[in-house]
Amino acid sequence: MADNGLIELLQKLVAIPSVNPALADDPAIGTEAPLAEFLSSFLNTRGFRVEWHEITKGRPNVVGRFGPTNPKRSLLIESHLDTQGIHGMIVPPFVGEVRDGRLYGRGACDTKGPMAAALWALAPNLLERLATAGVELVYVGAVGEEKGNFGAEQLVALGIGADEALILEPTELAIVHAHKGTLWYEVEALGRAAHGSNPQHGVNAIRGMARVIEAIEDEIRGATETHTDKFLGRPTVNIGVIRGGSSINIVPDRCVVEVDRRTVPGEDNAAILNNIRSALARLTADEMLTGWNLSSIKEGVPFSTPVETRLVQRLSRACKESGASGRTEGAGWYSDAGPFAKTCKEVAVFGPGSILQAHTVDEYIELSSLQQGSEILRQFLLDLADEVKGAT
Ligand SMILES: [Zn+2]
Incomplete structure (x- = not known):
């Protein structure tokens, strides 16, 4: 008592x-x-x-x-x-x-x-x-x-x-x-709409996002190799939200993910976001996307x-x-x-x-x-x- x-x-x-x-x-x-x-x-x-x-x-x-x-x-x-x-x-x-x-x-x-x-x-x-x-x-x-x-x-x-x-x-x-620290960010992948019967005329933002997700996974894989902390263990990532597409027979022109990245001391938020930005630029150059936006939602050290x-x-x-x-x-x-x-x-x-x-x-x-x-x-x-x- x-x-x-x-x-x-x-x-x-x-x-x-x-x-x-x-x-x-x-x-x-x-x-x-x-x-x-x-x-x-x-x-x-x-x-x-x-x-x-x-x-x-x-x-x-x-x-x-x-x-x-x-x-x-x-x-x-x-x-x-x-x-x-x-x-x-x-x-x-x-x-x-x-x-x-x-x-x-x-x-x-x-x-x-x-x-x-x-x-x-x-x-x-x-x-x-x-x-x-x-x-x-x-x-x-x-x-x-x-x-x-x-x-x-x-x-x-x-x-x-x-x-x-x-x-x-x-x-x-x-x-x-x-x-740990938090880095919450949002990625918007842009494509080009087309009829589902002619997907070759469009750029599918959901397909593009699949590649973006691979880049997010690559980023955390690299980070765990270089930044595992004695007390906090490894940095982590969770893709908590995905939104994209409007109809089964339309090539989607937009897809969004919200990402919860947990950081350990020594990591740099700007460097993490730049890593994702480079991947987005690469995917756009390869015509997997027509454009993209990346924004930070919340950051805590x-x-x-x-x-x-x-x-x-x-x-x-x-x-x-x-x-x-x-x-x-x-x-x-x-x-x-x-x-x-x-x-x-x-x-x-x-x-x-x-x-x-x-x-x-x-x-x-x-x-x-x-x-x-x-x-x-x-x-x-x-x-x-x-x-x-x-x-x-
Ligand atoms: Zn509390």
Whole structure:
């Protein structure tokens, strides 16, 4: 079980709907603003200096700072404010019902559980201890993680960062110190329409696309030979969507694919896209296509923090002290750690709850994991204060 205060805090967070606006039919629940209000007042009460960065109207990012303005060390703790939608949920999404040692509701595990665990750890005496040691703590609540990480990107564009960053996500208390990047792109292959009885008069865009797909496969084959990462393994590719053709008896003049390429550190998105562009140009010269377009849909950089860094080592020690394994791992999924790796020297993703429970119709978090996560974060912060104090 968990402290009643911690459970109540998570229930309050779950009771404030904050569905990503792109994932909500009802605008009353599809807004992060009320949760941003709650977080701001929580941080204010704890003595944080709170700023709002409302770069997109109605979607405020919250940044709270505690401690010296000219610190010896800074730590950024971030949780996204938005959740998945509630369509099809079989538990009340905004109640925070407690049953059988679990707390149910949208966001209970992704990522209001980890957020509650961290906020609960921020006791006034611990904050004072950190500040006295010379640590500035920056708590960030970012909008828009579930659809493109754009809140984190907005904050990174403003230069908000720190020496160390903990990104709160349900990792089952594993320390995710690296994850892959994403490169989503679209290829449009163009041909020339003709009647199906005279295909020699046309250029079949679907046939052309078959060759483009071969080029996409060639690209990933080459990449896996040159860029396999120690923690993240191989880069991958998935062609998730194909659209083309209008009728069985017409030579199609257009075919489109949407491609999900996952990258590892050291890969260059521009080089990947250029590789595909060259293939498209070749196929056009060979008259397999009459033209083509290639566009990037979304790009996120991978990150990798060495296991030997202070951040990962300290977190690992705090885990072990509480009986958790403190294991380190790389992940194939993407998070706000990608953007924040640009402005934070050492980054890890961490939190109670399981990613398997994120986005589900009966989302929940185990209360024992919630409690343990909060204790680990508290110990981690205590150790940070001691480490920085000792370094003087
Ligand atoms: Zn999340």
